[in-house]
Every structure is written in C-alpha cells, then in structure tokens.
Amino acid sequence: MRSKLARPLPLYARAKQALMQKLGSGVWRAGEKLPPEPALAASLGVSQGTVRRALDDIAKANLIVRRQGRGTFVAEHTQARALFHFFHLVGDDGRRALPGSRMLSLKAGPATRDESQRLGLAPSARVVRLQRLRLLEGAAAIVERIVVPAALFQGLDVRDRADLPNELYKLYQDRFGVSVARAAERLKAVAASPEDAAYLGLRSGAPLLEIDRIAFALDGRACEWRVSRCSTHRHHYVSEVV
Amino acid sequence: MRSKLARPLPLYARAKQALMQKLGSGVWRAGEKLPPEPALAASLGVSQGTVRRALDDIAKANLIVRRQGRGTFVAEHTQARALFHFFHLVGDDGRRALPGSRMLSLKAGPATRDESQRLGLAPSARVVRLQRLRLLEGAAAIVERIVVPAALFQGLDVRDRADLPNELYKLYQDRFGVSVARAAERLKAVAASPEDAAYLGLRSGAPLLEIDRIAFALDGRACEWRVSRCSTHRHHYVSEVV
DNA sequence: CATCTTCTATCTTATAGAAGACTATGCGCT
DNA sequence: AGCGCATAGTCTTCTATAAGATAGAAGATG
Numbered sequence: 164m165r166s167k168l169a170r171p172l173p174l175y176a177r178a179k180q181a182l183m184q185k186l187g188s189g190v191w192r193a194g195e196k197l198p199p200e201p202a203l204a205a206s207l208g209v210s211q212g213t214v215r216r217a218l219d220d221i222a223k224a225n226l227i228v229r230r231q232g233r234g235t236f237v238a239e240h241t242q243a244r245a246l247f248h249f250f251h252l253v254g255d256d257g258r259r260a261l262p263g264s265r266m267l268s269l270k271a272g273p274a275t276r277d278e279s280q281r282l283g284l285a286p287s288a289r290v291v292r293l294q295r296l297r298l299l300e301g302a303a304a305i306v307e308r309i310v311v312p313a314a315l316f317q318g319l320d321v322r323d324r325a326d327l328p329n330e331l332y333k334l335y336q337d338r339f340g341v342s343v344a345r346a347a348e349r350l351k352a353v354a355a356s357p358e359d360a361a362y363l364g365l366r367s368g369a370p371l372l373e374i375d376r377i378a379f380a381l382d383g384r385a386c387e388w389r390v391s392r393c394s395t396h397r398h399h400y401v402s403e404v405v
Numbered sequence: 406m407r408s409k410l411a412r413p414l415p416l417y418a419r420a421k422q423a424l425m426q427k428l429g430s431g432v433w434r435a436g437e438k439l440p441p442e443p444a445l446a447a448s449l450g451v452s453q454g455t456v457r458r459a460l461d462d463i464a465k466a467n468l469i470v471r472r473q474g475r476g477t478f479v480a481e482h483t484q485a486r487a488l489f490h491f492f493h494l495v496g497d498d499g500r501r502a503l504p505g506s507r508m509l510s511l512k513a514g515p516a517t518r519d520e521s522q523r524l525g526l527a528p529s530a531r532v533v534r535l536q537r538l539r540l541l542e543g544a545a546a547i548v549e550r551i552v553v554p555a556a557l558f559q560g561l562d563v564r565d566r567a568d569l570p571n572e573l574y575k576l577y578q579d580r581f582g583v584s585v586a587r588a589a590e591r592l593k594a595v596a597a598s599p600e601d602a603a604y605l606g607l608r609s610g611a612p613l614l615e616i617d618r619i620a621f622a623l624d625g626r627a628c629e630w631r632v633s634r635c636s637t638h639r640h641h642y643v644s645e646v647v
Numbered sequence: 648c649a650t651c652t653t654c655t656a657t658c659t660t661a662t663a664g665a666a667g668a669c670t671a672t673g674c675g676c677t
Numbered sequence: 678a679g680c681g682c683a684t685a686g687t688c689t690t691c692t693a694t695a696a697g698a699t700a701g702a703a704g705a706t707g
Contacts, residue, residue: 173691173692173693174692174693175692175693199654199655199656200655200656209693209694210693210694210695211694211695212693212694212695213692213693213694215656215657216692216693224647225647229656229657230655230656230701230702231655231656231657231700231701231702232654232655232656232657232700232701232702232703233654233655233656233701233702233703234654234655234656234702235655235656248646248647249646251644251646253591344647345645345646345647346645346646347643347644347645347646348643348644348645348646349495349641349642349643349644350592350614350637350641350642350643350644351614351637351641351642352594352595352612352613352614352615352635352637353594353612353637354611354612368610369596370594370595370596370612370613371594371612372592372593372594372614373594375641376646393594395592395593395594395595399591399592399593399617400591400592400593401589401590401591401592402493402589402590402591402592402644403587403588403589403590404490404491404493404587404588404589404590404618405466405467405490405586405587415657415658415659416658416659417658417659441688441689441690442689442690443689451659451660452659452660452661453660453661454659454660454661455658455659455660457690457691458658458659471690471691472667472668472689472690473666473667473668473689473690473691474666474667474668474669474688474689474690474691475667475668475669475688475689475690476668476688476689476690477689477690
C-alpha cells in the first residue's frame with residue numbers, strides 16, 4: 164500500500180516478480196536448471212546485473228539454489244532442507260534428527276469454520292485430514308494433526324494411508340506440484356489431553372509445546388495447516404533472532 | 406572451516422569484516438552517521454560498489470540503517486526494534502504490545518557453572534542477576550530471570566534496582582556501549598513451579614512457555630542469558646520460517 | 648590420464664542518472 | 678528591514694548497465 168504517487172517498482176523487483184511467477188506456475192520443475200543468466204536477462208529485457216539481483220533475492224528465500232560453474236536450480240525439498248529449515252526441534256545435546264512417523268488416521272471431509280478460515284478456503288470446501296505420531300530417537304515425541312485443501316492435492320486418498328512418506332513436503336512437491344515456500348508458526352505451551360498423553364506416554368496435563376503452522380505455496384496460497392504437540396523433555400525448539 | 410585451499414574471502418566480505426570490527430569497537434556510536442560510501446570506499450581501498458555490498462549485508466542483519474538521501478546510521482535499540490525483532494510474544498488477536506516490568510530482585514555474585522558456560526566466562530567470574538515480572542496488558546504474564554557478566558556492565562548495581570528501564574537492550578547500549586546484535590533462543594514447554602504460579606496467578610504445574618535466550622554483542626561475545634517463563638493463555642510466540 | 652576448451656556463476660570496478668533530504672539563496676510581500 | 682516561501686544547489690543513497698577478471702564444473706581432446 165504505497166502512500167504518495169504510485170511509483171513503479173524498481174526494475175530488479177519487477178524482474179523478480181516475473182521470475183517468481185514463472186516458478187509458481189511450474190514452468191521449471193523442482194530440481195530443474197534455469198536458463199543461464201544472460202538468457203534470462205535477454206528474455207526479460209534487462210541487463211545481466213539486474214537479473215542477478217533478482218535471482219540473488221530469490222535465492223535468499225531458499226526458492227532457488229545457485230551453484231557457481233553449474234547453474235541455477237529450482238530448490239528441492241530434500242531431507243536436509245526439511246531438517247534445517249522446517250524442523251526446529253533439536254535434541255538438548257544439540258543434535259538434530261529427523262523424526263520417524265506412524266500414521267494414525269487419514270480421512271477427507273468438508274472443512275470446519277476454523278479450517279477454511281486458516282487455509283483461506285471457501286466455507287466447507289473439501290479438506291483431507293491426517294494424524295501422525297512422530298518418533299524422535301525411537302520414542303514417541305510429537306502428535307501431529309495435518310489439514311490440507313483437497314483441491315490442491317487431487318488424488319490424495321485413504322488408499323495412501325499406508326505408504327505416505329515421512330517427509331510430506333517432498334511428496335507435495337513431487338506428486339502434486341505444490342512447493343512449500345514459507346511457513347508461519349505460532350507456539351504455545353499447552354497441557355496434554357488424555358489422548359495426547361496416551362500417545363506420548365505422559366500423564367494427562369503434562370506441558371507440551373504446541374506448534375501451529377500454516378505453510379504457504381510458491382504462489383502465496385496456504386496449502387497446509389499443521390498442529391504439532393511436542394514433548395520437550397529431551398528436546399527444544401530453536402529460533403535465531405537477528 | 407574451509408576444506409580445500411585457504412582461499413581468501415571475497416573482497417566485499419573482507420570489507421564487511423573491517424566495517425563490523427569498527428562497529429564493534431565503538432568507532433561510531435549508536436545512532437551516529439557513518440561516512441558516505443565514497444569515503445568508506447576510499448578508506449578501505451575498494452570501490453564504492455564493493456563497500457555498498459558490504460553495507461547492504463550489514464543492514465540486512467539490522468546493525469545499520471540506510472536512508473536514501475540522508476546517510477547510513479548505526480542501528481539503535483528503539484522500542485520498535487525491541488518489539489519487532491526481539492520480542493516474539495503476540496496477543497492471540499494478533500496485536501503486539503511491549504510488556505511492562507516489575508523488578509523483583511537484583512544482586513551480584515560469582516557465576517555458577519551453568520552461567521559461566523552459557524555466557525562463555527571464566528569459572529566463577531562475576532555476574533549480575535536480576536529477576537523481573539513482566540506484564541502484558543496489565544496482567545502478570547512472564548517471569549524473567551536475567552544474568553549478565555559484571556565485567557561488561559561495570560557499575561550496574563543494586564542501586565539501579567528501582568529505576569531500571571523497561572527496555573534493557575537500550576540501557577546496555579546507551580550506558581554500557583554494549584549493542585545486542587543477535588540472539589539464539591531455545592523454547593520448551595515446562596510446568597509452572599509454585600513460585601512461577603504465585604507470580605502469574607496460575608496453579609502450580611500449569612504449562613508455561615520457557616524461552617531461554619543467549620544474546621550476543623556486536624563482537625560476537627555472549628552478553629546476556631535470559632530465561633523467560635511465559636503464560637500463553639492469551640498470547641503466542643511467532644516464528645517465520647523461510 | 649592429463650590438458651584444454653567451454654559454459655557457467657561470482658567478483659570487482661566504473662559510470663551515469665534518478666530520487667530523497669537538507670541548506671542556502673533569493674524573491675516578493677508586509 | 679523582516680518574514681514567508683519557492684527554488685536551486687548539494688550531498689546522499691538507490692537504480693541500472695556494462696565490461697572484464699576469476700573460479701568451479703563438465704566434456705572433449707590428446
């Protein structure tokens with residue numbers, strides 16, 4: 164919302180928008196190589212320096228990866244990326260480990276009011292819900308409740324119940340072409356419900372860290388709502404603040 | 406830890422280091438204006454473009470503020486900065502408010518093992534400890550325990566007990582020349598101790614969000630250890646993940 | 648296997664103009 | 678003379694382009 168005159172964005176910002184739009188529209192798939200800088204510059208009608216600035220900006224948001232001598236590539240949801248960018252629970256000894264998963268339930272249905280509001284969907288649009296138990300170093304540590312819009316994930320189905328991979332974001336990207344670009348998390352301390360407690364082997368009322376996350380796709384639309392209730396006896400959530 | 410040959414850092418990175426060092430050594434005080442780009446470039450023996458890149462990097466870490474037409478200034482710990490960069494508790498309605506403070510205690514003493522380890526001090530170096538109760542919208546919401554190395558804050562004293570300001574980081578900067586540049590936070594859900602519960606008006610054992618933060622000065626040394634135990638009934642901790 | 652070439656991104660410098668912010672000047676008016 | 682105001686000038690950062698040197702990666706060639 165610019166106040167004075169509607170000044171046009173600087174050229175590099177418009178170039179960035181154009182590139183982002185291409186990324187979002189799936190012109191280049193995950194892991195693919197983008198055209199070299201001079202080619203992009205020519206196709207956008209700007210200088211190489213300008214396209215460079217745009218690419219650097221996008222790389223800073225982890226949407227592309229630049230490798231000297233090789234080229235610029237669309238970011239993939241690798242295990243390492245999941246571990247370092249999207250999973251913030253760390254062992255108290257400082258070691259990071261990706262949690263294992265045990266599927267508890269998967270079913271589809273119309274969205275509740277909360278769900279459609281949080282995901283920005285039409286009232287009672289169809290959603291798919293799943294629940295998982297996640298294991299850290301073998302022990303149950305997180306109860307996870309996930310809601311996704313059915314429209315974005317056509318074909319995600321009860322039949323998938325058995326063989327959903329551990330890393331859902333990679334699945335979203337590979338099978339449905341939905342790349343999670345960023346996420347907003349809200350944390351609270353809550354008391355374990357009797358159900359939570361049973362899953363995690365704690366007494367009811369034990370303090371749990373609740374991570375409430377909305378994940379956004381490249382085009383900015385919300386694509387997942389995930390609530391994770393974590394036991395933080397041997398782990399903690401890390402956050403860097405600058 | 407670079408693996409192959411010890412390649413020199415690129416010029417802009419060395420320029421950044423040189424500038425950071427000057428910032429850390431207090432050549433320019435908080436709020437002061439840095440020399441214009443061409444002057445800096447000349448003094449460092451690099452081109453204006455290179456110094457620009459270094460300055461942009463530093464600005465991205467919120468250590469300086471650049472204003473077109475006016476100049477480049479050393480960042481100050483304003484209220485807004487405290488609110489947006491260093492205080493992550495937000496009301497469930499989305500509104501941010503800086504908490505008020507009520508001092509509970511302030512005393513000096515030799516560091517415990519934990520304290521000297523977390524702050525990177527010699528064993529049993531002198532530290533100052535303070536405890537505060539913090540209020541959100543008038544209601545007690547956070548119990549805060551703060552430990553700082555006495556060496557960095559010469560003259561911080563029991564006599565200050567009454568009139569310590571709400572925003573400590575501004576005090577650190579203005580009175581002691583210690584600028585908090587970044588911080589690392591570790592979050593856990595814990596059960597309220599009887600003492601916590603009494604301060605916060607909760608029952609003992611209620612779930613609290615514990616924020617354990619080490620703050621680092623410009624030169625990279627730890628300058629504060631702060632543990633905040635927060636009631637998250639009406640508030641939550643926000644975290645953006647890219 | 649070693650070397651060379653080619654393609655790529657990265658680094659560095661230089662130049663020019665646009666735009667924001669502040670100061671000083673000068674002009675008209677009272 | 679003194680006041681108010683527009684304008685010009687100057688200093689600053691910001692934007693944009695260009696060009697060449699550097700360095701990593703890969704394949705072709707000897």
